[in-house]
Amino acid sequence: MDESSYWNHPTSHLLGSVPAVVNEESEASYGRRGGGGRGYQTLGPPTEGFDQQSQNNWKGVFSISSYTQYFDVDTDVVVNRLISSFYPAGGDFFNKIGANPDLYGLIWITTTLVFMLAAFGNCATYLIQKRTDRTTSWSFDVGYVNAAACGIYGYSLVVPVAFYFLLRYLGSNASLVRFLCMWGYSLSIFIPTAFLLLIPVEILRWIIILIAGTASSCFVTLNLTSYIGGSNDLRMMMIAAFLLQMALAIFIKAWFFP
Amino acid sequence: MSNSHSDTIPLHPSSQSDIDEIENLINASVQSGPATVLPARPPSPPRASIPVSSSPFIQSKIPPPPPQSSSSSNHKVPSVPAAPPPPPPVGNSSSIVATGFGPPSNTLTEPVWDTVKRDLSRIVSNLKLVVFPNPYREDPGKALRDWDLWGPFFFIVFLGLTLSWSASVKKSEVFAVAFALLAAGAIILTLNVLLLGGHIIFFQSLSLLGYCLFPLDIGALICLLKDNVIIKMIVVSVTLAWSSWAAYPFMSSAVNPRRKALALYPVFLMYVSVGFLIIAID
Numbered sequence: 001m002d003e004s005s006y007w008n009h010p011t012s013h014l015l016g017s018v019p020a021v022v023n024e025e026s027e028a029s030y031g032r033r034g035g036g037g038r039g040y041q042t043l044g045p046p047t048e049g050f051d052q053q054s055q056n057n058w059k060g061v062f063s064i065s066s067y068t069q070y071f072d073v074d075t076d077v078v079v080n081r082l083i084s085s086f087y088p089a090g091g092d093f094f095n096k097i098g099a100n101p102d103l104y105g106l107i108w109i110t111t112t113l114v115f116m117l118a119a120f121g122n123c124a125t126y127l128i129q130k131r132t133d134r135t136t137s138w139s140f141d142v143g144y145v146n147a148a149a150c151g152i153y154g155y156s157l158v159v160p161v162a163f164y165f166l167l168r169y170l171g172s173n174a175s176l177v178r179f180l181c182m183w184g185y186s187l188s189i190f191i192p193t194a195f196l197l198l199i200p201v202e203i204l205r206w207i208i209i210l211i212a213g214t215a216s217s218c219f220v221t222l223n224l225t226s227y228i229g230g231s232n233d234l235r236m237m238m239i240a241a242f243l244l245q246m247a248l249a250i251f252i253k254a255w256f257f258p
Numbered sequence: 259m260s261n262s263h264s265d266t267i268p269l270h271p272s273s274q275s276d277i278d279e280i281e282n283l284i285n286a287s288v289q290s291g292p293a294t295v296l297p298a299r300p301p302s303p304p305r306a307s308i309p310v311s312s313s314p315f316i317q318s319k320i321p322p323p324p325p326q327s328s329s330s331s332n333h334k335v336p337s338v339p340a341a342p343p344p345p346p347p348v349g350n351s352s353s354i355v356a357t358g359f360g361p362p363s364n365t366l367t368e369p370v371w372d373t374v375k376r377d378l379s380r381i382v383s384n385l386k387l388v389v390f391p392n393p394y395r396e397d398p399g400k401a402l403r404d405w406d407l408w409g410p411f412f413f414i415v416f417l418g419l420t421l422s423w424s425a426s427v428k429k430s431e432v433f434a435v436a437f438a439l440l441a442a443g444a445i446i447l448t449l450n451v452l453l454l455g456g457h458i459i460f461f462q463s464l465s466l467l468g469y470c471l472f473p474l475d476i477g478a479l480i481c482l483l484k485d486n487v488i489i490k491m492i493v494v495s496v497t498l499a500w501s502s503w504a505a506y507p508f509m510s511s512a513v514n515p516r517r518k519a520l521a522l523y524p525v526f527l528m529y530v531s532v533g534f535l536i537i538a539i540d
Contacts, residue, residue, distance in 0.1 A: 064452050071453040074516040104454075108524060115531045122538060140538040142431045 088218035091226035106184025121256030213249025410468015456513035
């Protein structure tokens with residue numbers, strides 16, 4: 001009976017008090033110590049649940065099972081989100097994510113983009129040099145891989161985290177995982193762009209990257225606006241997000257496809 | 259120093275197994291681990307002049323250090339429960355590994371060549387199971403039950419060295435990128451499957467992804483020798499397809515069928531990027 005009360009209704013002791021995870025944990029731990037040996041043994045399965053709650057601070061970082069909730073997507077869901085990220089118009093990405101944001105998109109889109117930039121950047125550099133100087137031979141610059149990895153991974157991690165902290169500081173609710181998810185999917189439009197930037201005509205390259213950068217920036221800005229609710233003092237945030245995404249696009253063009 | 263043991267190997271194998279039996283009984287009775295028989299530890303003269311059975315008396319007073327630290331063989335102790343019982347079906351049992359004993363303690367006193375030969379034959383048999391067509395491929399549980407990490411290590415280092423050799427500039431950076439890409443890639447791919455809710459054993463998956471690099475190793479070697487771009491592209495495409503075909507059944511059976519593509523895409527991405535690296539390095 002003791003364990004059923006702990007397992008099913010841990011908050012029955014907290015009627016009238018402000019519920020918090022902290023209270024629940026301390027209640028459980030007091031109960032466990034009070035129950036003595038018998039309580040400890042019979043609380044076998046419920047202990048796991050409480051363990052996860054009491055360990056949500058730091059030990060959960062090191063076990064894989066605490067991260068599987070962010071990868072709970074199927075193939076068709078991921079493809080759906082990818083396709084919706086190509087259309088900057090609708091600002092409903094956060095509704096589409098719903099209660100199930102995923103980090104799968106972030107990780108593998110950024111990794112694919114790193115590889116594409118390194119590979120196609122080398123090809124495009126070679127093609128442009130070939131046009132101006134017939135005698136250049138192919139050389140593979142491994143530094144492109146390093147630059148791409150630092151640039152793309154750095155951007156996709158730092159910018160959402162910075163926005164999360166800034167928006168929290170300014171009072172609006174923000175969810176880190178959703179921000180990471182959205183920014184990750186916003187980079188997906190650069191993958192076909194990297195392929196198109198192989199065309200060795202300079203004007204065309206600039207047009208392509210400007211279109212892609214604008215699309216991606218609009219995607220980010222519109223979704224951010226619809227999630228937070230546009231109020232005047234948060235307008236600076238939206239403009240900053242737009243400019244940062246454009247800066248990333250320009251950086252991609254200038255560094256990898258000169 | 260460790261070879262002094264060879265002085266005491268008798269001509270008849272059965273007497274050696276008797277000596278080992280006595281040795282084990284002594285060790286068990288003195289309540290120290292079976293790893294106290296350390297050929298490298300004692301000064302060699304007593305070991306060379308006196309038969310093997312008396313030297314453990316001297317040694318067993320020393321608290322046994324962990325067996326890996328001073329073992330003369332490069333035998334890796336498997337720490338994952340997925341490892342099979344020690345006399346592997348494919349290993350050449352040397353004369354010392356008697357069938358009645360089983361515990362790996364006897365492998366500490368065997369010659370180095372026996373250990374190396376056993377590990378090499380395990381690599382070859384794993385390779386045959388994973389990379390070449392055989393009737394066991396559809397059942398991943400049976401395929402790599404005897405996994406090891408030496409094979410993947412050799413293949414990754416060989417690929418890095420080949421790429422580094424064929425590069426004309428920044429050789430060390432090329433090796434670093436190739437090695438980091440393959441090693442980190444294998445770990446990340448395994449984590450990806452685990453995060454998607456799949457069921458695999460971590461080191462078994464690392465082992466499998468390493469073995470599937472074998473076709474790309476062959477491709478890199480051929481590209482090192484022949485420098486024509488068209489031939490390189492053909493060779494790399496063929497070996498890429500071969501690697502992907504080798505890794506497919508294992509990866510796809512590890513996850514929920516609705517997430518199969520999510521688990522397979524990163525494998526494909528990694529092999530394509532390695533293939534591109536092979537073509538592009540000149």
